[in-house]
Amino acid sequence: MDIADSIEQQVSTHPVVLYMKGTPQQPQCGFSANAVQILSACGVEDFFAVNVLADPEIRQGIKDYSSWPTIPQLYVNGEFVGGSDIMAEMFQNGELKKLLEK
Amino acid sequence: MTDMKNRIESRLQSLQPQFLEVLNESHRHNVPVGSESHFKVTIVSAVFDDKPLVARHRLINATLTNEIIHSIHALALHTFTPAEWQKRHDATRTSPPCLGGSAAE
Structure with missing residues (x-):
């Protein structure tokens, strides 16, 4: 299974997937920490987190898969939502909570 | 040491920003x-409408090109249409809104 297939499987089998640096308990980047906090503020605690620092192939693979150059990246129901700035904006205007309730 | 800041700014001019700040x-x-x-980039442009x-x-x-994107570590983006920007600006007169500064902490 190549890396794109692994990612495809991750985002299709888990409703909420966050590709991040570090873990939700110990984020290794301020933007990733912010993404975890936003999910938590939306009441989502049991999302599937992928630590890209633990796997260089995933780290590059997710950038290619999404055509998105930065980490973190949020997927909801298999769809790419965006990075932490987009999450923050969508949190402020209420869109993220609506999306996560589906 | 403002070479990268200048490169980002000059690239983004092609989006004809009404307001552009690169920090x-x-x-x-x-x-x-x-x-x-x-x-951190804050940019207001009608191309976002x-x-x-x-x-x-x-x-x-795409505007910044991979060359720039890959040579920096982090890029925070705050993008607004002129109408969205105006709304924020108006709001500051009564009570200042969060402009997302904590997003990078």
């Missing part, structure tokens, strides 16, 4: 003094 936030991170690694955030960010990434 080097590297000093707030664990990098050597004078680094050009962490940037009717574009969702993901499309706006993709447009900026």
Whole structure:
């Protein structure tokens, strides 16, 4: 299974997937920490987190898969939502909570 | 040491911004003094009209080119249409809104 297939499987089998640096308990980047906090503020605690620092192939693979150059990246129901700035904006205007309730 | 800031600014001029601010936030991170690694862009442009955030960010990434994107470590993007920007501006007169500064902390 190549890396794109692994990612495809991750985002299709888990409703909420966050590709991040570090873990939700110990984020290794301020933007990733912010993404975890936003999910938590939306009441989502049991999302599937992928630590890209633990796997260089995933780290590059997710950038290619999404055509998105930065980490973190949020997927909801298999769809790419965006990075932490987009999450923050969508949190402020209420869109993220609506999306996560589906 | 403002070379990267200038490169980002000059690239983004092609989006005909009504307002553009590029901040080097590297000093707030664990990098050597004078680094050009962490940037925050606030940009207001009519090209964002009717574009969702993901499309706006993709447009900026494409405009900056991989050469720039890959040579910096972090890029925070705050994108607004002129109408959205006006709304924020109006809001500051009564009570200042969060402008997302904590997003980078």
